[in-house]
Amino acid sequence: MDAEPTSSSRSIPARLAGVLSACRDAWSHASKLALDVALPSLCVACREPVEGEGVCADCWAKLSFIAPPFCPRLGIPFVYDPGPDMLSMEAIANPPAYARARAAVRYDDVARTLVHALKYQDRTDLAPAMGGWMARAGRELLGEADVLVPVPLHWRRGWSRRYNQSGALARIIERHTGVTVAAEALRRIRPTEQQIGLSRPQRASNVQGAFKVAPDRQHLVAGRRVVLIDDVLTSGATVDACARALLRAKAKAVDVLVFARVVDGHRTPI
Template identity: 50%
Template sequence: MSASLALMEIEGEDWAAPRPTWRQRMGSARTRTLDWLLPPLCLACRVQVGSHGALCPSCWATIDFIEAPVCDRLGTPLPFDLGPGALSPAAIASPPGFDRARAAFRFDEAGRALIHGLKYGDRLEIAPALAAWMARAGREVLEGADALIPVPLHWTRLFRRRFNQAAELTRHLSAITGIANEPMVLKRARRTAHQVGLTRAQRLDNVSGAFRIAEERKALVRGLHLVLVDDVLTTGATIEACARVLRRAGAARIDVLTAARVVDGPFAVHI
């Protein structure tokens, strides 16, 4: 007899575990059938794993999650704990246009594989896992937030790619946290060149004036705590451009949450 049907004695009475409902049995059968047809694969290396949306032990060990202590403004790792509100030299010398930034993991070889799989490989099954890690890493910036705002794509790039990876992450993050998802607040007013390979100054120039707030959404910005969501934070030029637009529209607080961020060296700061 299986354990689920074994009789147990509780306070002198025989007790049997309830039998699974018809719906539960059908759900379990459906899951087993899907696992047989489409075996769960590691999100990074694609070897078979025990469940969907998971990493194999080898890939899990290579993901460099960003843990405390971090700079309170930039979210970059600090060499040692300086106490609450500690700032890195970069945050003091060049304060960002946003209030705080947090990221789940470093944009290194392992992190790049996940980001590129989602962004360029059309592997939307990666998004829920990244969003769950972001929710954990971004607890501070998500607390009290009024809305999540994905960094937008220009419509021509969205048409070609078919989805916005930042919007996908925001959608799942909203489902996890219950914070409102506002994907139509920011619009990319003009198409910009790809940022890859550009210096920070070139990136800032490239995205200057590229974003605006939809007229019908301006009332949703004023006085609110907003969290900008993107897949990766590199120099911060795109995020800075978005933050400036939201700040001019009257946002009370602007935080940033990404799946990954570039960090040069063990404890480098990089905006």
């Protein structure tokens, strides 16, 4: 009969595994340190070296962060403080389906660079900084939110891009706030043309009826306060169509949080 292995012999593989694991951890740490030295952090906009994460001083100075006073409904910045609860003329003349909208920055040249890189150039490394700024800008909305819903892509466009930039931003905001992302709650049920170059009425017509909450997904939004996440708000046609679909699915309320919004007088091509 074979002899039973002793306790000391049985412990050798475990000890060896522990040593190997410690070596792997040390190697991983050393490799990361070497990469940090060899590849310093770069500005998310211009790619110049910068200490820490974020944007360089020049690009930071060019970003136009939106702060009060602004329209409590649309989040459009006011030139002066008109007093509490004063709505913008746009909110009065054309009230949206959603309750409130907030944006981190104006859609200017630096913001446009960030948005286009995230959306079209696979620069998902930009999402943490952009999503963090959104989380700060949307504190009021996110503090009352039950669920985050990113504006969806049609499956064909999602296949070609490989990811949804709004979903990437929503996941960063989830990490900052703990509010759950319901990425599959809202679907784009038909492909739409690019909104670039379309007039306001054409944009609204383009996305009319393009979004739907499937019956088996209504439980994700019914009776809940939803914050709709997108990268840019231009005319508001897309988020308005999304909000209507969510409200038809019995959402309690829908707010909108975007990285950048176009402000009249500061329009750049999108």
